[in-house]
Amino acid sequence: MFKLNLKIAWRNLWKNKGYTFINILGLSIGMASCILIFIFIRYQLSFDENFKNENRIYRVISGWTTPDNFFESAGTPRPLPAAMRNDFKQQFDKVAAIQASGGIIKVKDESGKERIKTSESVHYAEPDFFEILSFKWLDGNPRQSLSQPNTVVLSDEMADKLFGDWHKAVGKSVNFQNKVDLKVTGIIEKTPDNSSFPLKVIISYKTYLNQARPESTNWGTVSSTSECYVLLKEGASIEDASKSLPQFITKYYKRDNVSKESHRFQQLRDIHYNADLGNFANKVMPKKELYGLAIIGAFLLLTACINFINLATAQAVSRGKEVGVRKVMGSLRRQLIVQFLTETLTITVISLLVGCVLTEVALPGMQSLFKDHISFSIIEHPIIFVFMVILVLLVSFLAGFYPAMVMSGYSPALAIKNKITANAAGLSLRKILVVVQFAITIILIIGTLVVLRQMSYMREKPLGFIPTAVALVDVPSDSMAITRYHTLQDQINKIPGVLSTSYCSAAPSSDSNNESNFRYNGTVKSTFQANTKTGDENYFKTFGLEIIAGKGLSKSDTIKDIVVNETMLKKLNVVNYNDAIGKSIRINDKTGYIIGVVKDFNNMSLHEPISPIVINSDKESYTTIAVKLDSKSILPAMQAIEKIWNTVLPEYVYGSTFMDDKISEYYQTEKIMGALFKVFAGVIIFISFIGLFGLISFVATQRTREVAIRKVLGASTLELVKMLNGSFLLMVFVANLVAWPLAYLFVAKWLATFTYRIDLNIWPFVFAMIISMVITLITVSIRSYKAAVTNTIDALKYE
């Protein structure tokens, strides 16, 4: 029976090739999009899975409440892990510190010659860290390998890179930062791409403590690079542990600070999704965006299903006779439903196969967009296969059930006499579905237009400084390197094409920001923190910053002169900027005097408002030399800079970026959003309009007789096309009215995440309306024109 159904299904699909093609095209594109979205979401949700005890692992988060602000960091004060281990014995099995850092690793061969010099990110970790998070150890174990100072554990990939073969690595030694020799004591398996812990070089935490940094005992300094992980005791609850935190905070923190400290525990599985806190891997994907994608996927599928339902119910009439005959022959309604569902299933399975091909084709584009390796391997991830099966069943049911009910419900007597007509109820359902479909399409068009406009606004907005053709070249900041700063700058300045250079801690806009309390004009501590930047006397010239009162920094190696920005003075209630000149600012336990005011510039992404900023000189804090280049000679100049850099600082590893690239990195998420919106809006428009074409084809066929009668009554082609198009244009117009308020809610909410944003005006809405109406008009007219010029006589022959 099933085989026969399948055969008949196949013949029917073949008979209506046009509709079948439209159905398969729409469904396969919709399904391909869904599969892409699914494998992406699956990949994102797979982050940090498969750790033992994952439900008991937490990261300690630090928070500060200031009078006008609250912010959090994934970092903790460096003495915190030890204190917590001591004070939370009841609640926690393990507490471990891990410190992210980076440096130059050198490997010498037997003869003592330097064989490899490479700059790598490293992590200092306590042995307990590996008992909290279960990594796979290929050689050694955390207890032994990381309990002594000057020991290092490598990932197998890193060990292969440094020693050729990781099996030979253990026992050998590497040099780190030209300072210490580290003995390789263990090998762990390379962490997968979907991990928030990209550990490659793990140095024992005792090595870090041995370097005797002052901040390692300071409760007042927090860097987001020093994290602390805890393993909750079995049976203990994190709420209980949290209750002990206030006591812990009072015990260790000094009470006189302006901001109030707090801590909380973040679940391991939240780390990948929390964009505010970040992680070592710098890969975050807010759950919100995953939900957004899932909704788009559902919309796509819905649109494709609506196409199917519309076409199927429209065609249903022509199957009336078959239904009648079958019923007369004794078919049960149930059997007819099964038969029609078989047809839908056939189409869906074909669509899935086509969809898989499309997925495979689109995958490289998706991978380059997300810069991640996303797998579409059913063998690796059987869940994808399960998803596809569910998808097929869901689509078959969603799309096939209603038409099957309609068709199987025909009364045999009427059906045989061909007295079945598309009833009014069916038509109005179709109309509602078309309106829903187009409302979705129009919302996406509006969304796309707004996202694209905001993107171009961000690209074009003047930031208050000139980011073009500025290279940011890393410089080491140890005392040995500092002595060569002068030479390096002098030589770079001589390169043709270099316009100006400046040592600084960070570019005007940077994702590395330091906030400090300060005293202005000898008064008590400020109620807000200032963003501090350091740079030499050429900082303003190199970045094109504008001084609007006083003058810029003069040559100095330590804090002496201070330049503040407008926001700083506004927050201090200084109206006349010249009043501030000469006033003192005490910051980081050093005092300087304001000599100039710089015009406000955006110091972070446009999501954030401008911070109050203090700029001064401090040779020891420089990490970068910014080089303003003549845009015509960037390439040769960069090569020359690298050459000079390597001659002046041969012990170190050269690294550079461009200011423009840094800034566009801020908007990576928006760029991805924009690209996704463009693609999916395109797909949904396409699906909707082929559906529309199918529907108008059907309507035109059904009204052939009417068209013919009207023709002999003297209707012109234009009048007929107008008549056929009218209801479609009306439907799309209604869809516009439905879509506008919804789209407004969505885009207004999205824009609210930007401090600097475009004004939302009527144009994207009007434009979406024009686009949708024009495309509808074209789609529908193509078909209705054809209907209007067909041969009249064929339609008027006797039945």
Next chain:
Amino acid sequence: MIQLNNIEKYYANKGIKNYVLRLVTTTIKQGEFVSIMGPSGAGKSTLLNIIGMLEEPTYGSYEFLGEDVTSLNERKRIELYRNHIGFVFQAYHLIDEMTVYENIEAPLLYKKVGSSERASRIADLLDRFNIVAKKDLFPNQLSGGQQQLVGIARALAAQPSIILADEPTGNLQSAQAEEIMTLFKKLNQEDGITIIQVTHSEKNAQYGNRILHIADGVVKEDVAILS
């Protein structure tokens, strides 16, 4: 009024010409009531369709009101439909979604007749055919004869000079058929409207004043009826 010269119509099928009409030459004058008769498949309907410009002859020339319309562009043809030709079909071909009133109004809308003029003409037709009470009904609520009356009213609405009727009574009972034929005769005699009908029935043909007998695509006989 209508001049057909050597009209031929054939369908080529695998190189073989299947003739439907062969060398039909005839003239129909203003005010005539012509019946085209013949066995099934003789080419009656095709001839009527050619006269109604619904089909084009393969060969031959056709003059309508002194103008060669053998291959007429669409705009001119629509112009003729709007002003000179009314069609009546065996299957009535009313528009199902429109009421009686709206069906009759349709050709006037295409002819761009003003609204008050439209209303008076439709009222006149409804009155004349005794279907005033039915004006708000839909076609499927009427009997066949009534539907055909509406069909004729619709054909007359645009005040054509010629009515082309393809077996107008083919679907009707004899009483209703008689009524329709009497109406045609009246229209022909009182209003001077030229009528060309295709019919199987010798009886119906007697209402007219001329009969064209067609067999195998050829005009066999052209008989005038003296009443």
